[in-house]
Amino acid sequence: MLRGETYVVRIYRREGEAEKSPKGVVEIVRQRKYVPFNGFEALRAILTKSSHGVRKKAGKQPVK
Numbered sequence: 001m002l003r004g005e006t007y008v009v010r011i012y013r014r015e016g017e018a019e020k021s022p023k024g025v026v027e028i029v030r031q032r033k034y035v036p037f038n039g040f041e042a043l044r045a046i047l048t049k050s051s052h053g054v055r056k057k058a059g060k061q062p063v064k
Contacts (some may be wrong), residue, residue: 005030007047 008027024034026046037043 009043009047 008029009024009036011022011024013022022043022057023038023040024031024036024043026043028035029032035046037046
């Protein structure tokens with residue numbers, strides 16, 4: 001089973017700066033980790049990082 005990851009993306013803009021290069025922080029909630037970014041390519045790289053998708057071992061489901 002694939003586990004989902006939850007992100008909080010904060011984008012900061014200042015008046016007079018080009019909108020083509022956003023700056024901000026991505027919070028990876030489960031890891032309690034904050035990753036700064038500068039530009040759309042850096043943001044995309046953080047959100048598509050392959051290590052975020054974790055497969056669980058198949059087997060019996062836990063009894064609730």
